[in-house]
Amino acid sequence: MSDSAPAKILLVEDDEVIRKSVAMALERYGYHVTVAADGLTGLELFREGPCDLLLLDVMLPGLDGIGLCRRIRESSTAPILMMSARGDSLDVVSGLEAGADDYVVKPVDTAVLVARIRSLLRRATIVSTKQSGQADRLVFGNLTIEPAALEVYRDDEELALAPTELRLLLEFAAHPGVVLSRQTLLRDVWDYGWDGDSRVVDLCVQRLRKKIGADRIETVRGFGYKLRR
Structure with missing residues (x-):
């Protein structure tokens, strides 16, 4: 995605009213939106062309959002934002464990949705000044x-x-x-103050451990996490 080109978002939502309203709202903010009404069509559209971000409903016909998220993660690191029914913690946990980066609850508040999307796109395209000032190479075991x-x-x-x-x-x-506490990580990694569920940190740490080694990130009970030297 170039600086001038609109971000391409693939929206997969089976509810026609929600699908149309979310797509129209995002297009008003300048995003290019492609839509699908079921998981298999969403997977097909994803494979046909690159997109900058995926917005997936959890409950989808054919292939549900959790399964679709897993399939996408087999070949792509594109940001994934899940939409979950309000209060359904199982959907949230399952989506994050499957590889989603973040979630919003339905009914979706447009301002919150756009803020989440902007945050995910920033994470995908930039490195903060603090991070870019690090050494060229860091070695931990x-x-x-x-x-x-x-x-x-x-x-x-x-x-x-x-x-x-x-x-x-x-x-x-x-x-x-x-x-680093969960709230610190929510603020500095997720780019916004989150008043709600900090499980997004725990689940992302779990996914990261599977890739870099389970013993590399230590849990300090009651406080947070730290990277072993």
């Missing part, structure tokens, strides 16, 4: 991080990290050995 190139290697094998996973790792790497 068998893990090598190259912040300027946005590359991470484990035992010399490059890892495919989703944007949020990469931002989270870079935040840890900027404070090696320092305990």
Whole structure:
């Protein structure tokens, strides 16, 4: 996505009223929106052409949003934003475990939705000033991080990290050995103050551990997490 080109969003939602209203709202904000009414069509559209962000409903016919998210994560690190029914914590947890970067609840408030999308797109395209000022190469055991190139290697094998996973790792790497609370990580990695569920941090840490090694990020009970030196 160039600076001048509108971001391309793939919206997969089976409710026609919600699908049309969300698409129209996003287009008013300048986004280019492609829509699908079921998971299999959404997967097909995703494979036909690149998109900058995916907005997936959890409950979809054919292939549900959780399954679609997993299929996309097999080949792509594009930001994924899940839409969940209000109060349905199981949907939220399942979506984040499947590889989603964030979630919103339905009915979707347009201002919140756009804020979440902007945050995800920033994570996918920029590195903060603090992170870009890091050393060219950071080494933690068998893990090598190259912040300027946005590359991470484990035992010399490059890892495919989703944007949020990469931002989270870079935040840890900027404070090696320092305990970072969930609220601090929500503020500095997710780009906004979140008054609600901090499980998004825990689940992203779990996904990151599977890729970089389970013992690399230590849980400090009652306080947060830290990256082992």
